[in-house]
């Protein structure tokens with residue numbers, strides 16, 4: 377959705393402006409770049425450009441607080457799941473196990489990152505055939521890890537982050 381903030385910090389070579397400034401200050405490019413390489417995975421947001429555009433929370437407003445409707449509760453049958461867009465803009469699966477409760481998972485398959493789809497009482501990955509149950513657990517590989525949980529709750533007639 378919005379990757380402008382990410383791009384603003386990075387050059388065409390994938391080196392952050394902060395790192396380039398560090399090179400100038402230190403005067404030893406090899407040392408500064410090594411330090412930048414080590415620091416990149418630890419940057420909390422905007423540091424990785426490989427999150428399919430969903431990782432940036434800069435333009436998401438107050439969605440982390442739980443107010444933004446992700447789905448209408450009435451659109452999810454009890455005991456089933458739907459695909460939706462999560463609070464961070466990524467694909468999620470919302471499950472309604474009971475009349476008044478919901479759970480959600482990232483729709484990104486833990487095998488190689490394809491988008492899983494609801495299929496009755498299961499979540500199917502179209503790429504290599506992994507199957508997950510409605511609690512996100514693996515029923516069939518090649519995936520071996522459960523889907524990542526996304527915090528959601530019922531708020532009135534909507535499902536919201538939380």
Ligand code: FES
Nearest residue numbers: 485487488501504
């Ligand atoms: Fe889902 Fe391979 S990416 S099974």
